[in-house]
Amino acid sequence: MNDLTRQEHLADPDDIGNNNSGNPTFDSVLQARLSRRNVLRGGVASAMGAMFGSLGLSACGGTTAVATQQAGNVKSETLLGFTAVAKSLADSVVIPTGYTATVLYALGDPLTGATPAYRNDGTDTSFENRAGDHADGMEYFGLSAAGVRDDNSSDRALLAMNHEAITQQFLHANGATANPRPIGEADKEIAAHGVSIVEVKKANGAFATVQSSAFNRRITPLTPIEISGVARGNALMKTIHSPAGTATRGTINNCGTGRTPWGTLLTGEENWAGYFARGAADDLARANDKSVTSLKRYGRNQGAAGRHGWETAANTEPYLRFNISKLGASLDGTDDYRNELNGFGYIVEIDPYDKTALIKKRTAMGRFAHESAAFGLLGAGKPVALYMGDDSQGEYIYKYVSTANWDAADASAANRIAVGDKYLDSGKLYVAKFNADGSGEWIELNIANAAIAAYPTYIFADQADVVVNARIAADAVGATKMDRPEWCGVHPVTGEIYYTLTNNLNRRLEPVAGQYGLDAANPRAYTDPRTATLSNPSTSNSGNVNGHIIRVAETAGNHAATTFRWDIYLFGAQSDADPARVNLSSLTGDQDFSSPDGLVFSSATGLCWIQTDDAYYGDTTNCMMLAAIPGAIGDGSTKTISYTKLDNSVVNVSTPVGKAATASTLKRFLVGPVDCEITGLAETPDGKTMFVNIQHPGETISKANVTDPTKYLSHWPASAGYGAGGATGRPRSATIVITKNDGGRIGS
Ligand code: FEO
Ligand code: CA
Ligand code: CA
Ligand code: CA
Numbered sequence: 001m002n003d004l005t006r007q008e009h010l011a012d013p014d015d016i017g018n019n020n021s022g023n024p025t026f027d028s029v030l031q032a033r034l035s036r037r038n039v040l041r042g043g044v045a046s047a048m049g050a051m052f053g054s055l056g057l058s059a060c061g062g063t064t065a066v067a068t069q070q071a072g073n074v075k076s077e078t079l080l081g082f083t084a085v086a087k088s089l090a091d092s093v094v095i096p097t098g099y100t101a102t103v104l105y106a107l108g109d110p111l112t113g114a115t116p117a118y119r120n121d122g123t124d125t126s127f128e129n130r131a132g133d134h135a136d137g138m139e140y141f142g143l144s145a146a147g148v149r150d151d152n153s154s155d156r157a158l159l160a161m162n163h164e165a166i167t168q169q170f171l172h173a174n175g176a177t178a179n180p181r182p183i184g185e186a187d188k189e190i191a192a193h194g195v196s197i198v199e200v201k202k203a204n205g206a207f208a209t210v211q212s213s214a215f216n217r218r219i220t221p222l223t224p225i226e227i228s229g230v231a232r233g234n235a236l237m238k239t240i241h242s243p244a245g246t247a248t249r250g251t252i253n254n255c256g257t258g259r260t261p262w263g264t265l266l267t268g269e270e271n272w273a274g275y276f277a278r279g280a281a282d283d284l285a286r287a288n289d290k291s292v293t294s295l296k297r298y299g300r301n302q303g304a305a306g307r308h309g310w311e312t313a314a315n316t317e318p319y320l321r322f323n324i325s326k327l328g329a330s331l332d333g334t335d336d337y338r339n340e341l342n343g344f345g346y347i348v349e350i351d352p353y354d355k356t357a358l359i360k361k362r363t364a365m366g367r368f369a370h371e372s373a374a375f376g377l378l379g380a381g382k383p384v385a386l387y388m389g390d391d392s393q394g395e396y397i398y399k400y401v402s403t404a405n406w407d408a409a410d411a412s413a414a415n416r417i418a419v420g421d422k423y424l425d426s427g428k429l430y431v432a433k434f435n436a437d438g439s440g441e442w443i444e445l446n447i448a449n450a451a452i453a454a455y456p457t458y459i460f461a462d463q464a465d466v467v468v469n470a471r472i473a474a475d476a477v478g479a480t481k482m483d484r485p486e487w488c489g490v491h492p493v494t495g496e497i498y499y500t501l502t503n504n505l506n507r508r509l510e511p512v513a514g515q516y517g518l519d520a521a522n523p524r525a526y527t528d529p530r531t532a533t534l535s536n537p538s539t540s541n542s543g544n545v546n547g548h549i550i551r552v553a554e555t556a557g558n559h560a561a562t563t564f565r566w567d568i569y570l571f572g573a574q575s576d577a578d579p580a581r582v583n584l585s586s587l588t589g590d591q592d593f594s595s596p597d598g599l600v601f602s603s604a605t606g607l608c609w610i611q612t613d614d615a616y617y618g619d620t621t622n623c624m625m626l627a628a629i630p631g632a633i634g635d636g637s638t639k640t641i642s643y644t645k646l647d648n649s650v651v652n653v654s655t656p657v658g659k660a661a662t663a664s665t666l667k668r669f670l671v672g673p674v675d676c677e678i679t680g681l682a683e684t685p686d687g688k689t690m691f692v693n694i695q696h697p698g699e700t701i702s703k704a705n706v707t708d709p710t711k712y713l714s715h716w717p718a719s720a721g722y723g724a725g726g727a728t729g730r731p732r733s734a735t736i737v738i739t740k741n742d743g744g745r746i747g748s
Helices: 043-055 183-191 290-297 408-412 416-424 463-468 470-476
Strands: 065-070 073-078 099-106 135-142 156-163 194-203 206-209 217-219 224-228 247-249 254-259 265-269 347-350 360-362 370-375 383-390 397-405 427-434 439-444 485-490 497-501 526-529 540-543 548-554 563-571 596-601 608-612 624-628 637-644 650-657 666-671 677-683 689-695 734-740
Touching (some): 135 734, 156 254, 156 265, 290 470, 347 416, 360 416, 383 497, 397 416, 408 416, 427 470, 497 596, 548 596, 608 677, 624 677
Parallel strands (some): 135 254, 224 360, 254 370, 370 485, 485 596
Antiparallel strands (some): 065 073, 135 156, 156 194, 224 247, 265 347, 265 370, 383 485, 427 439, 439 563, 485 497, 497 548, 526 540, 548 563, 596 608, 608 624, 677 689
């Protein structure tokens, strides 16, 4: 894949399903279901009214003007008071009138005083000391003037951000060399992945990075990392690098993030499997043992090449570890990397304030294509809950509930990773099952569950095996196959959990092998016509093309509950799409979107920010970010979508749907440059500065076109005056800073 174009990107690992398990897709839900309008009235909704006031939100979804006391002045603020941004195909960042966006930190920017400025011509090296590529999830960690943790600081901080992937061609002067990969090219590409910790500080009223900060650092796919939790030391984790099964190197394809209450970063490993190669006869080499079942379920069939061919660079370390074939004679895997893949696919905890603190993979939270990790509302003396999604077609929604009960004193503990050990290494992992009547169940993935213990497809050895092969355990208990669970966020007032389901081109009314039938929680399949573009040459797409956002309310507001209610908050759609089958949330041109991905609730304003990673509405608009004021589960009604099968019989799918969006509850705030994705969002505690990542502008590029700037789809941010290259520069992933010109909060 040394000539990766956007067309191939459409077949990225997270666009492909590996879930061929036989658990039901709930054809039974195709029956009409009872209206659930009356199910959730009362308690939560009425309590919300009072609580929304403090956040300046309206429980009934109307725009609310609130007066806030600021430095002696009474200032009126109307959330969603800005004028919506129109859809755009321009190669620039478009934001509302009255706001300013500037570039802060981009691919290649130096993180030490000794690192030269980025030339942006493919000749730069030393990415261990530069910003990585494809900036993604991001969190803000405040610093005091004295340079210590200060959660209330709005003018100095560490930004911790993921570098999910690379636009490989632009990292090299003449594009990437085919396999076998030159070591120099592989080294650059490996180091351009991982995580950045970069200090940012306000000077003269504007944020800038601090190039010489002692906090700055990169975590790469080669950084030492501990295996922590139930799978630490397990037989599945043993490699030639760590015969004890307690350590691995690095983190890769980091997508969403989370911020712990004790001040550490959680980063999710998403499409990690594709970086590792397997020999053509590896199934037989493994005697077709159960590791083959596991590898296939996680998307690594024998004969698969590494995504960037790093395993071909040399027959030495660190390239050897990217070949996970069984090559040695040992019985336990301590003489090769046959178990290397079991060291990836976790939520990883990093202390951004302390370079000496161990970095840990929290295995108890399960192994899958992790996106974000969102905390349930904290309650003293109650377990800590985290919500997570597995982004691949037909994969599942998970939650983790800690064994330890929350002690508020831990929020300010000096040893932050020790606090992580307490809450994140011991707990219960659950997977979600969505019932057609609007109820749902969290099913614990425990070796004691007979459905798991006696699962014929895969014989689990112990609880470590269950968390490492969480997808298989979830298959065993009949979890609901979702339309690619991306980020999730927890409403700061209601505690309801919002999950983006980005899209699923294999959702069908009448599925064939490898496709997924309709159910109440994934109720749409349709054909969306489009104009072919360079980055997506198709003239139509089918399935759940535009994605949706589902939300969950735990029973009695208890994040440790094993039952919940759910509805679909919003359906992505073109505003001109069929209102009876596609545009079910009545989106207008000021708010229509496709492929929701990032989702973050502001801790300052309470606004729900929705970001898109879309290839299907791209003939009409670049990817975008919207601001929303959601209501609560039960504020809408049941909708029934009527389908006609090939034999002309009619099938009705009913689903609980949130209240339709209005101009005062959902508004487009930003549109990015060409061929980008909008992802990652962090804010200052005062809500007046927002950081957003513009990922992979102009990533559709072939090797042949790298040296011809007229063929680039984007020149941003060079074209906006940032860094080297000017109007014909190579595009770069970058972090932007957004402020409001009147000094107000973002989203007002
Ligand atoms: Fe990295 Fe599923 O987005
Ligand atoms: Ca279309
Ligand atoms: Ca994503
Ligand atoms: Ca995505």
